[in-house]
Amino acid sequence: MSGFNTWLADAQGVDAPKALAVGLPTKRVESWKYVPTRALSRTTWQPAEPQPTDHFALTGGQFANIPTADGLSVIDDALTANEQQRLEAMSQAHGFSLTQSALESGRLILSVARTASVALNLHHLANAATHAGFATLILRIEQGAQVTFVEQFDQTTIEKANLSSLRCLMTLERDASVTHVRFQAANNTAHVFSNLDITCGEHAAYRLQTIEFGSKLARNDIYIALTGREASASVNGLAITSDSQYHDTHLAIDHVVGETNSEMMFRNMVDGKGEATFNGRVLIQKDSQRSATEQSIANLLLSESARVNPKPELEIYADDVTASHGCTVGSLNKTELFYLKSRGLSEADARAFLQYAFAEKIVEEIEHPEIRALVETQLLGELKHGELIAELKESVDV
Secondary structure, eight states, rough: OOOTTHHHHHHHSSSHHHHHHHOOOOOTGGHHHHHHHHHHSSOOEEEOOOOOOOSSSEEEEEEEOOOOOEEEEEOOOOHHHHHHHHHHHTTSSHHHHHHHHHTEEEEEEEOOOTOOEEEEEEEEOOOOOTTEEEEEEEEEOOTOEEEEEEEEEOOOOOOOEEEEEEEEEEEEEETEEEEEEEEEEOOOOEEEEEEEEEOOOOOOOEEEEEEEEOOOOOOOOEEEEEEEEOOOOEEEEEEEEEOOEEEEEEEEEEEOOSSSEEEEEEEEETTTTTEEEEEEEEOOOOTTTTTEEEEEEEEOOTTOOOEEEEEEEEEEEEEEEEEEEEEEEEOOHHHHHHHHHHTOOOHHHHHHHHHHHHHHHHHOOOOOHHHHHHHHHHHHHHSSSSGGGHHHHHHHOO
8 A cells, every 4th residue: 555546546647557556665675675664655645836935946846946057958858768768767666666757747857068067056845744746857968068966955844744756867978077966954754765867978977975864764766877988976975864764875886888987985874763774786797897996885873773784786797897895884983982082082072073083084075165064064963062073173183
C-alpha cells in the first residue's frame, strides 16, 4: 500500500498504473533495504501548491522566477533521444521512481551557451504538511561553458510529514565544467529526494559538494558517466545525522572510456538514534585503460544507538588503472581525546572539537564562500559546545 495511491489513480500517463501496480520499494529491493518507508506509506499525500517567492525556486513541484543571464536560455523543445533514454532508465528503477515520473508537475530545460559563465542558485521551499511536489530539471552545458549550481533548502518548520523530489539531468559537452553545491538543511519532518544523472564529455569536469543536515528522511541517487577522454568527476559529501533522522546516498561513477579520473570522499557523522547509508560504486569498464579513481569513506558513530551502513564498491575490468579506496567505521579516537584533554580541554569540549575536525575536512573544500559560511554556522550549531570551537581551533593544533 502506498500513500500516493489516491493521487496516482487520478494521474495521467503510462507510469501511473505501473507505479500503482509495483508499489513502493520494500526491503527486498537491495538499494532500499534500509530506507524507513512508513511515512511514505501511511501519509495520504496531496499535490503541493506553489508558494510566493522572489527567488529562483522549486516550490510545490514547480519552478518559479526562472533566472535570466547572458548565455542562459530556456528551451521549449522536447527532450533529446539521449535525455529521454536516461530519464526513462531513472523512472524504471523501482516503484518510487515510477511514482516520481507519474506525479511530476514541473519540468524545466535550461541551456548554457558555448564558453558562457553562468551561476544558478535554486531555493527549495518547504511544502505544506502531507503535501508533495515532484519536478525535473534538465541542464545542457555546451562546449567550454562554466556553471556554478547551488541548491539551498528552506528550514521553515512544518508540523507533519512533507515531501519534495527533484530529478536532474546534466549533460556536459567538451571542456565544460560544473561546480554543484547542495546544502540540505530542510525542516525535521521533510522527506527530500534527489536524483542526479550526469554525463561528462571529453575534457569536461563535474564537481559535487553535498552537505546533509536536515530532513526526517533524505535520499540521494547520483549517477555520473565519464563518456569522453580526460573527463573527470569529484564528489565530496558530509551527512550529519541525529535523533531519528535517516540519510541515504547511493553514488555510482562509471568510467565509460579510458583516460578518465574520479574521486569520492564522503563522511557520515551519526548521533542519537540516527541512521546513515552510503553506497559508493566505481565502475571502470573493460576498455577504460589509463583511468584513475580514489575512494574514501569515513563514518563516525557518536552513540550506542547510532547506525551506519557503508558499502564501498570497486568494479575494475581494465588492467591499466590506478585505484585506491578506504572505508572506516568507528567512534572518536581515544588517543586524540587524551591529547586534547592534556592541553586543558574538558571531555565535552574535546569530543566536540574532534567532531568538528572530522566534518571540517569536507566543509573546507566548499568553493562557494557564502555557502561555506552557512555550513560552518550550521555545523557549530549542531555540535554540543560548538560555540567554543571557533576559539579552540585558533589555539589548538590537532
